[in-house]
Amino acid sequence: MLTVDGVDLYYGDAQALEGVTLEVPAGEIVAIVGANGAGKSSLIRTIAGLERARAGRVVFKGREITRMPSHAICDLGIGQVAEGRQVFPSLTVEENLQMGALLPRARAGARDAMAQVYSMFPKLAERRDQLAGTLSGGEQQMLAIGRCLMGQPELIMFDEPSLGLAPTVVQEVLHTIRALNRKGMTVLLVEQNVAVSLRISQHAYVLENGRVVMSGPGESLLRDDRVRQAYLGL
Amino acid sequence: MIARLADGVPRKGLWLLAALLLLLTLFPLFASGYLLAIGFLILYFAYVGQAWNVMMGFAGQLSLGHSLYVGLGAYAAAALYVHFGVSPWIGLGAAIGISMLAGAAIGFLAFRFGVAGVYFAILTIAFAEFARIGFDHFAWVRGSSGLFLPVANYTENDLWNLRGSPVMFYYLMLAMTAGAFVLCHALLRSRMGYYWLAIRESPEAAAALGVNVFRYKMYAVVISAAMTSLSGVVFAFYYNNLFPEQIFHISRSIELILGPIIGGIGTLVGPIVGAFLLTGLAEGLRELMLQLGIDVPGVKQVFYGLCLLLVIMFLPDGVWPPLARKLGLHR
Numbered sequence: 001m002l003t004v005d006g007v008d009l010y011y012g013d014a015q016a017l018e019g020v021t022l023e024v025p026a027g028e029i030v031a032i033v034g035a036n037g038a039g040k041s042s043l044i045r046t047i048a049g050l051e052r053a054r055a056g057r058v059v060f061k062g063r064e065i066t067r068m069p070s071h072a073i074c075d076l077g078i079g080q081v082a083e084g085r086q087v088f089p090s091l092t093v094e095e096n097l098q099m100g101a102l103l104p105r106a107r108a109g110a111r112d113a114m115a116q117v118y119s120m121f122p123k124l125a126e127r128r129d130q131l132a133g134t135l136s137g138g139e140q141q142m143l144a145i146g147r148c149l150m151g152q153p154e155l156i157m158f159d160e161p162s163l164g165l166a167p168t169v170v171q172e173v174l175h176t177i178r179a180l181n182r183k184g185m186t187v188l189l190v191e192q193n194v195a196v197s198l199r200i201s202q203h204a205y206v207l208e209n210g211r212v213v214m215s216g217p218g219e220s221l222l223r224d225d226r227v228r229q230a231y232l233g234l
Numbered sequence: 235m236i237a238r239l240a241d242g243v244p245r246k247g248l249w250l251l252a253a254l255l256l257l258l259t260l261f262p263l264f265a266s267g268y269l270l271a272i273g274f275l276i277l278y279f280a281y282v283g284q285a286w287n288v289m290m291g292f293a294g295q296l297s298l299g300h301s302l303y304v305g306l307g308a309y310a311a312a313a314l315y316v317h318f319g320v321s322p323w324i325g326l327g328a329a330i331g332i333s334m335l336a337g338a339a340i341g342f343l344a345f346r347f348g349v350a351g352v353y354f355a356i357l358t359i360a361f362a363e364f365a366r367i368g369f370d371h372f373a374w375v376r377g378s379s380g381l382f383l384p385v386a387n388y389t390e391n392d393l394w395n396l397r398g399s400p401v402m403f404y405y406l407m408l409a410m411t412a413g414a415f416v417l418c419h420a421l422l423r424s425r426m427g428y429y430w431l432a433i434r435e436s437p438e439a440a441a442a443l444g445v446n447v448f449r450y451k452m453y454a455v456v457i458s459a460a461m462t463s464l465s466g467v468v469f470a471f472y473y474n475n476l477f478p479e480q481i482f483h484i485s486r487s488i489e490l491i492l493g494p495i496i497g498g499i500g501t502l503v504g505p506i507v508g509a510f511l512l513t514g515l516a517e518g519l520r521e522l523m524l525q526l527g528i529d530v531p532g533v534k535q536v537f538y539g540l541c542l543l544l545v546i547m548f549l550p551d552g553v554w555p556p557l558a559r560k561l562g563l564h565r
Contacts (some may be wrong), residue, residue, distance in 0.1 A: 048441075048442065050441060069446065069448075070441050070442075070444070071441070071444045071445060071446040071447075073444075074442075074443065074444025075444055080442040081442075082438060082439060082442045086436055086438055086439035086442065087439070088431075088432065088435035088436060088439065089435070090435065091431070091435065098428070099428065099431075099432050099443060100443055102425065102428060102429065102432070102443060102444065102445065103443070103444040147443070148442075151443065151444060
């Protein structure tokens with residue numbers, strides 16, 4: 001569904017990504033793992049059109065999107081749950097969700113999408129008139145996911161969804177991602193939490209200093225000695 | 235159309251608005267010349283405050299250089315009138331065009347290259363200062379010695395050439411303020427209004443939701459510039475004289491943003507409430523001091539400062555939002 005082919009990204013003179021190539025097949029969860037500063041967020045931002053690659057191509061559903069503006073990429077069906085949740089704090093839960101359906105592709109089905117989101121996250125329905133800034137961290141993450149779903153994406157990119165959340169809440173978020181995937185959603189998951197993301201993904205890539213150094217099915221990477229040593233401390 | 239515009243406005247609010255409009259319409263019937271001048275000033279600040287609010291209140295882009303658009307509008311229409319006898323209503327076209335171009339240039343420079351927040355505000359000051367210094371040396375509009383319009387004949391109102399009595403100007407300003415209110419109400423409820431809200435709240439999140447952040451920031455700047463330039467045209471024909479040192483001065487940019495800040499940034503009623511409070515009270519204070527025979531220069535500025543201080547300390551959202559809740563007009 002999504003192909004990243006030999007992407008180079010620079011911030012000024014500093015190279016953030018070097019020849020990154022990866023494949024996200026439809027209906028799968030693909031994880032990108034790596035340490036802080038390995039280039040995980042840069043990769044997501046490049047796919048989303050928020051950063052411009054100096055070389056390489058990004059292709060989504062057979063269409064090259066490398067140089068497309070970010071709003072056009074969203075409208076093709078790539079949703080994004082940004083790092084740090086990024087809800088609109090002074091808007092209510094419901095208004096936040098409405099904001100997610102501003103895309104041309106999502107306008108018509110907004111009402112149905114809202115009902116689905118509320119049935120998926122009953123807590124959000126209970127708090128629909130509450131200001132998003134007053135929600136707990138976990139609830140804000142649910143809201144960010146719900147808002148992304150309002151845009152009716154075909155692929156969702158999660159950037160560090162577990163960041164700053166309590167362990168039980170992390171489990172809940174991962175559950176949600178899995179449930180979405182079971183309903184047919186394609187997921188690109190970026191996580192520092194290597195163990196869990198390898199466990200729930202069908203395929204994973206390990207990024208180091210902007211390069212893909214390893215890839216394979218999540219379960220087999222979990223058993224790989226180098227991965228265990230470098231990322232799991234075993 | 236009217237019915238649709240009234241959608242989502244509490245009935246009580248509509249009645250209050252209608253009452254206010256009626257009061258302001260009848261005002262010249264019993265107001266003295268002095269009171270009428272204050273009424274004009276209040277409406278003037280309510281209007282420019284509303285125009286500035288489109289950029290800052292709706293889209294979250296802080297401009298500290300709005301005197302640029304007032305000045306460009308004023309000079310464009312006045313120069314065309316003085317040199318060629320062109321009606322200010324035609325001059326208005328030029329005024330709006332030039333201001334929109336200036337706004338687009340500033341917006342493009344800033345938003346293309348990621349200049350945001352305080353740095354963007356500084357850029358807007360810089361452009362207003364360029365204009366101030368540039369116009370000081372712009373011989374066609376008489377440079378620093380000022381551009382003068384033939385003084386209005388008060389006995390005859392010529393709306394086409396904007397020559398006439400203060401009453402005519404008062405009603406013109408009232409119509410503009412009411413028009414701006416309706417326009418802003420419509421803008422806020424449009425899809426663009428929601429895009430602006432998303433951008434104001436979080437540009438990153440807006441981009442992640444597929445909002446074309448660059449385009450809608452540009453629209454906000456250009457619409458605000460166009461609206462502001464109209465007030466410049468009226469300003470020029472009301473005061474009949476223009477000096478770059480005055481009209482482009484940064485104190486003018488600051489003066490016009492105090493109303494919306496004190497009234498409530500991002501609200502429709504805030505700029506109007508702010509203009510009433512600030513101009514009304516400041517002029518009242520001046521009159522009172524005059525009656526008491528106390529002459530302190532700069533008392534108005536001290537008063538503005540005090541108002542700003544008190545509002546920021548005790549009503550950080552401005553005067554209107556808590557007032558609206560008290561009146562049961564929330565949202």
